[in-house]
Amino acid sequence: MRETPTLLNTFPVIFPTVFYPGANTGIGKETALELGRRGARLMLLCRDLEKADAAKEEIAKETGGAVETMKLDLSSLRSIRECAEKILEKEDKIHILVNNAGVMVSLNLLQQLSLLQCFFPPLIQFQVCPNWKTEDGFDMQFGTNHLGHFLLTELLLPLVKKAATDDFRPR
Numbered sequence: 001m002r003e004t005p006t007l008l009n010t011f012p013v014i015f016p017t018v019f020y021p022g023a024n025t026g027i028g029k030e031t032a033l034e035l036g037r038r039g040a041r042l043m044l045l046c047r048d049l050e051k052a053d054a055a056k057e058e059i060a061k062e063t064g065g066a067v068e069t070m071k072l073d074l075s076s077l078r079s080i081r082e083c084a085e086k087i088l089e090k091e092d093k094i095h096i097l098v099n100n101a102g103v104m105v106s107l108n109l110l111q112q113l114s115l116l117q118c119f120f121p122p123l124i125q126f127q128v129c130p131n132w133k134t135e136d137g138f139d140m141q142f143g144t145n146h147l148g149h150f151l152l153t154e155l156l157l158p159l160v161k162k163a164a165t166d167d168f169r170p171r
């Protein structure tokens with residue numbers, strides 16, 4: 001039976017360059033490790049370069065592959081433009097762009113308690129979601145997880161398109 005094509009099982013044929021926001025922890029780091037084991041050259045795009053360097057060392061040690069880091073804060077359109085500019089200057093093509101980074105406003109105790117607002121609105125006045133904003137004034141979750149990745153992808157798309165060949169479909 002034919003294996004279903006996935007990000008991980010389709011590309012060891014070549015040694016692609018993978019640009020990777022949010023690869024210093026969580027699901028992102030695990031996937032970066034696996035991509036590294038399969039021969040990818042990894043560029044970790046992170047808002048905290050100290051954390052990025054720690055992840056870089058761990059991934060490079062475990063995979064023996066090429067890992068680099070670059071500063072990117074997806075909650076800042078300025079940072080995204082600066083990062084994309086550097087990449088466009090020094091890179092030839094991008095085979096894979098993994099838009100993994102993201103924030104999630106979690107349900108903490110206060111927020112759970114705020115459900116009581118439905119029943120006792122005058123007594124309990126908690127905010128359901130913290131009112132975090134991006135540098136540009138957008139809601140933090142929408143600004144980072146949607147607008148940030150959208151702008152980054154738009155700016156890097158010319159390099160992604162350049163990686164297309166008859167045998168390789170960039171993604």
Ligand SMILES: NC(=O)c1ccc[n+]([C@@H]2O[C@H](COP(=O)([O-])OP(=O)(O)OC[C@H]3O[C@@H](n4cnc5c(N)ncnc54)[C@H](OP(=O)(O)O)[C@@H]3O)[C@@H](O)[C@H]2O)c1
Nearest residue numbers: 022023024025026027028047048072073074075100101102
């Ligand atoms: N885990 C789940 O069950 C689940 C479910 C649904 C969707 N997801 C999504 O899957 C992705 C990975 O999940 P995860 O559990 O691995 O999350 P995680 O451990 O919280 O990792 C999120 C990554 O995104 C980075 N990040 C956050 N804000 C950023 C910003 N403004 N600029 C650049 N990088 C930023 C974080 O960097 P720092 O280390 O600097 O914070 C971290 O590397 C996220 O987008 C998440 O929303 C996860």
